[in-house]
Amino acid sequence: MLHRICALALAVFALAPLARADEGMWLLNEPPLEYLETTYGFAPTAAWLEKVQKSAVRFPGGSGSFVSSDGLVMTNHHVAAGAIQLMSSADDNLMRDGFLARSRSDERRMPNVELFNLREIEDVSDRVQSAGEGLEPAEAAKARRATIASIEAESLEQTGLHSDVVELYGGGKHHLYRYKKYDDIRLVFCPEEAIGFFGGDADNFEFPRYNLDITFVRAYEDGVPVTPDHFLRFTTEGVDEGDLIFMAGHPGTTRRAYTADHIRFQRDVEFPMMMRQFHKREVELNVFRDRSVENARVARTDLMRVQNSRKAIGGMLAALQDPRIFAKKLADENELKNAVTSDPDLTLKYGDAWDLVSEAQINAEGFFTRYAALEWRRTALNSDLFGFAETLVRLTAELEKPSGERLPEYRDSRLAQVEDRLFTTRTIDVNLEIDRVASGLGMMTELLGGEHPVVRRALGGKSATDRARELVSGTRLFDIEYRRELLEGGVSSVQSSEDPMVRLAMALDGPSRAVRERWEREVEALRSEGYGKLTQARFEVLGDSVYPDATFSLRLSIGTIEPYTQEDTDLGAFTTIGGAFAHEEARGGEEPFALPRSWTLAKSRLNTDTPYNFVSTNDIIGGNSGSPVINRDGALVGIVFDGNRYSFLWSTIFSQERGRSVSVDARAIVEALSTVYRAKELVSEINAAG
């Protein structure tokens, strides 16, 4: 045993640099106390941690926090935007015009919004682990799943709280999270989209920024506002460069365990393929848009989507191509590898973890182009009509099987979603569809080669454009009733359909499923086994001295407000409200750089020096949007709403050299509410809330 202990001790020593700087999405019940003490001289009390935990709430896809004793909750405008859009109509356009409830009775119930407030965390690792002991791997997994289900059921029964067992460290730990769930959520205030998303896609992921990306809602229970045990008091004392700040929110998914070989595959194969497709599509959509005003209107969403994807993946690719960042990944990996290989027991259990992932990458390279052309990300034929056809072909076939044996996206639990998409009433533009289908057929031809049998079948002897026109003008899938008829008729009805788009989907289905199965067998399965071992190895070596990958459960991130430099320009750490007006002017005041009328009218009364947005080194990811920004005193100093372009990489590698979180300063929120929106009651509620 001596050998083992030494190895571990060494390993911990050697691995200390792993959790560098402000990296980390920490569990609220296992915060990095030593790091905080050593680096910042800060020792959060249990009460501090409890308040932070219990003030935080989870939104669908985002985060937020209680900010008053009367159940007031703040989140981002873009987190609430889906619901606000549903509440908007041509006559009463909340999305465009904003909303302020002048009294409680004016507050409006929001559709599809449920909030979860984390009340208790219990470590149930032993119970889950012991369930599988002595069993074969498959049986053990089954036994653990059954135990988790029991724990969740018992907990709900005993406490009445929504209960989730969260798997951490790839199964190294299991924590039971008990949430209070609120489903009567009412809109209190949202600004105009023009200021909530000022600068639009052009400024998205950039800094300097000038966004009032906030929305206030109130949680009700039994028709009266909730009175939470804890909430975060707004403070306008403010923060400065260098200040320590915390964010408490729900980061969705990170894959910080990715091996260097896997990252290499992303850098040299996967991301270049995505960029090639994004660039092609962006240029094509620009050409399509420039053909007429109507085209510009219908192509807007596609164009925004592809530009955002291009920015995100382009940012990650550029970062991964930076040898310094890759070297850091390699160094981290080598440290863990050394810890494992210097211990025979660990080597036996986990030594092949990296090789398993590397083998997956080698396999993937062999048929990645084919996979990309036929099944991956559905880029090949990203059209609504083809989507309907493919869904009909697959759904009817999958429904013949028991739920557990179907492709995951057609299992019973997902059917409602699938049908929502299939029976959408969204208008489908004929010309845009032709453009999408032609583009997809062209890309498929580029990737597989003009004489590939699948391409020949897809083109049907015509050019991509002619074929696209034939498919789109010949299909009946525009008609929702026809789609319903085909689904109801099942496999036989779909397979006997003469609809050209359905026939195309049928022709592609076999080859697409084949390459998908191969991908799952030769790539995903190996990755899954490799990462299972790797995460366990990491946990065995480092324990909870490091944080687990994000799981859309509550985490605490630590950071400081720090400026950064981009293209030799020091971008500073803060913008001001005055900067928003200057930015509008510099960009000619055209949408999305046109401030709403409310701001223009209030300009002379606004304190233009008020700090507005700021950047910090906090480690966040999608899902963190709306997380409160908290100071040492546990008071709310802002709300995070974005990461800059260098933060894209954080899904796999954290680097704070230039990566930053972007937040709205609490001082600007109060200034805007008071001066622009004259929301006296709201200001008094959050200010009086201490």
Added chain:
Amino acid sequence: MLHRICALALAVFALAPLARADEGMWLLNEPPLEYLETTYGFAPTAAWLEKVQKSAVRFPGGSGSFVSSDGLVMTNHHVAAGAIQLMSSADDNLMRDGFLARSRSDERRMPNVELFNLREIEDVSDRVQSAGEGLEPAEAAKARRATIASIEAESLEQTGLHSDVVELYGGGKHHLYRYKKYDDIRLVFCPEEAIGFFGGDADNFEFPRYNLDITFVRAYEDGVPVTPDHFLRFTTEGVDEGDLIFMAGHPGTTRRAYTADHIRFQRDVEFPMMMRQFHKREVELNVFRDRSVENARVARTDLMRVQNSRKAIGGMLAALQDPRIFAKKLADENELKNAVTSDPDLTLKYGDAWDLVSEAQINAEGFFTRYAALEWRRTALNSDLFGFAETLVRLTAELEKPSGERLPEYRDSRLAQVEDRLFTTRTIDVNLEIDRVASGLGMMTELLGGEHPVVRRALGGKSATDRARELVSGTRLFDIEYRRELLEGGVSSVQSSEDPMVRLAMALDGPSRAVRERWEREVEALRSEGYGKLTQARFEVLGDSVYPDATFSLRLSIGTIEPYTQEDTDLGAFTTIGGAFAHEEARGGEEPFALPRSWTLAKSRLNTDTPYNFVSTNDIIGGNSGSPVINRDGALVGIVFDGNRYSFLWSTIFSQERGRSVSVDARAIVEALSTVYRAKELVSEINAAG
């Protein structure tokens, strides 16, 4: 011998469909009389052919024709644009404002313009061929080259005419072309660029079109206007849909002999790689442009260039991906293949021609990505500063060798050009250079992978953007004197330079030369041998019943005025002058859709029904720009200036399904000269010219 004759007879019969429809860039001394007679019932007389030949003139990079007895020559505005630009200044901007000489003394001498007028064609095939008889291939080629040089020298000596021996049918025939050369060329009239290139890049290669893409110049000799023996009389009788028309001009290069395997390589490998690079660069330049007004200005040329390339190659790629077009190529190839393989003698001589080209393609696929990343089309680092550095590294090294052993672009005959580029006084924008270099480094990394030794050296441990900033801010190559100093210092001076851009060029030079040599050895050499045989086989089987590939020498193309359909829209065959005003209005009158003031002022006086631009099936290619459009009577009915997007493919495959030439109608020329420009003397000169 009987067998041979039968085989040939069969072959000719089987191959008749090769020269389908209006395909063909015919030699003026070997026109397809039978085709014209059979298809159009037209039998051009020797006088007709002589007039057409002797009226035609060759411009640098383009075509034109004599249109009056006083040496007046018409060509395209875009053919003369280089000279017009040189003649323009801020105070006297001929490019922007146009020019009209009110009298002979107003006509302005044009820089760098020489015209060639073809006076005589002599078949010297026998003399050239016999020079090589009985010799080994290398010796035979040398002997033929010597004979050609003698023929040219003798001809010049005897006639005083510029004499070129043109190799046709890949050496199957040699014709001696004797030209009268004119070097005192004066500008008579050019319109504003806004109408000469109305619609700009957006409309380029498209139809409907509304361009007055014309310029009139006058050839002088000994200070007086030339009086040509022949010229083309303008006619405003007009042409109609279905009318037979001819173009006589100088198509630059076609490669109609490309094998199906080579076309496959273009379709599946080469063009997709180009498109990937164009799409990436276009998106990056859009992002760069949108950053500031100044950026938009400096990026304009790069953006136009990449958009034009994307259009041209994208058009070719889409056409090659059309199975119908590829099937035509395959059928043509099989017919010639059958003719060769059914004759043992031909099989022995030419049977391996296709395999040689196919082998080149297989070799090329093996290292095409590497070639593309390092040497091909200079896409990897398309920056002015890197261009200087690379030129200095290569030029100094190459100058150490005798001219004949250098890389072709550094041979003595090209040195003046190389130095012109190296010592350009053009302003170099720092930010655009950084963007170009970062883009190039990024693409190189994508293509070779982040850990390729060449990439590591190129990046020097930094991200592409940081490295680009370092290179551009560190180099002294902005300074023309520093470039001169390095060149004068020769190899040792370049190799000891500490300039970071020079050092980068040095680091890339070895690997780039290596991959270039491999490409020349394993790809070009095999292609060259294969196409040599193929062209000879074709000539031996078909003789001059088919036309030879274009050689920038005078050719006659045959066609009819035919409308075509694009995206289900019948585009018609003609536009009208009125359409130009409607087009301007539909596009909001913004540049490049803003008509010049002269047109706006003349609008009420113009006959807006005048036919303006038209499309026809004539087989043309770059170099044909400015060719006169001639009717059966030998009168001038227009001037060709463009091909539509479907004509891009014509460099390798002619198809008139949708491919069209685009011309300015003579009626519009006369109407514009009379009404817009009030060019009475000019109108009377070309109208009176009959």
